[in-house]
């Protein structure tokens with residue numbers, strides 16, 4: 001795939017979609033740095049990555065912290081000598097009606113999913129410009145394209161991430177740096193499992209009803225995506241064959257936004 005020897009960072013790479021992306025990149029020959037809050041799961045993931053024969057490293061990082069974001073990029077380049085791929089994937093959800101939406105949760109969600117992506121891109125750019133190569137993949141969501149009730153911060157952060165993706169593409173174009181936002185529908189991960197429980201509480205219905213009436217209702221294809229499906233798309237977007245795809249989003253939302 002032409003990715004052998006490249007170096008990538010996956011934020012939130014210790015769980016769910018991020019972990020699947022890290023494994024798929026490693027299988028394609030990429031040395032991967034996992035950046036996550038969770039050290040034990042991060043270290044476990046590193047062991048799985050090393051079993052593919054590539055180099056891997058865990059760096060405990062809170063992407064909302066300016067100094068930690070800078071240290072993640074500097075540490076990666078210090079260790080591996082380069083940085084080719086940045087996957088801004090770390091994320092979380094909070095479900096609440098807007099009049100009750102906790103302001104600190106707003107700050108947290110926007111901080112992780114929008115400001116974190118900005119900070120890491122800012123620090124990655126000088127290295128990618130120097131190399132005349134870069135791939136920035138932002139894991140957005142169908143909620144970067146459409147809204148759902150009770151998700152004010154998540155929907156706002158993901159819409160913002162699509163805007164950031166376009167700016168990165170315009171500024172990166174002359175330096176062979178591309179940026180794409182991937183917009184999945186619901187994916188089978190711990191984030192969705194927690195959300196189903198939260199939505200059940202918010203709507204006053206059972207988890208089974210949340211699955212039928214909330215989760216699967218807007219999707220034309222009535223199933224969850226698997227994390228590996230998202231990961232394969234991300235790997236493709238990192239290849240030379242995808243070098244013309246930039247400043248846009250790729251919806252893999254099971255027909256959600258076809259309505």
Ligand code: NAD
Nearest residue numbers: 012015016017036037062063089090091141186187189191
């Ligand atoms: P997950 O909860 O399984 O994993 C998220 C990871 O992000 C965790 O390991 C967590 O520790 C990490 N993280 C959270 N805050 C962080 C911070 N401040 N700094 C560093 N790491 C942090 O979730 P997931 O479902 O795999 O979601 C991954 C991404 O995919 C998120 O951006 C999410 O919005 C997006 N997404 C998920 C779905 C879905 O249905 N699961 C759908 C569309 C988009």
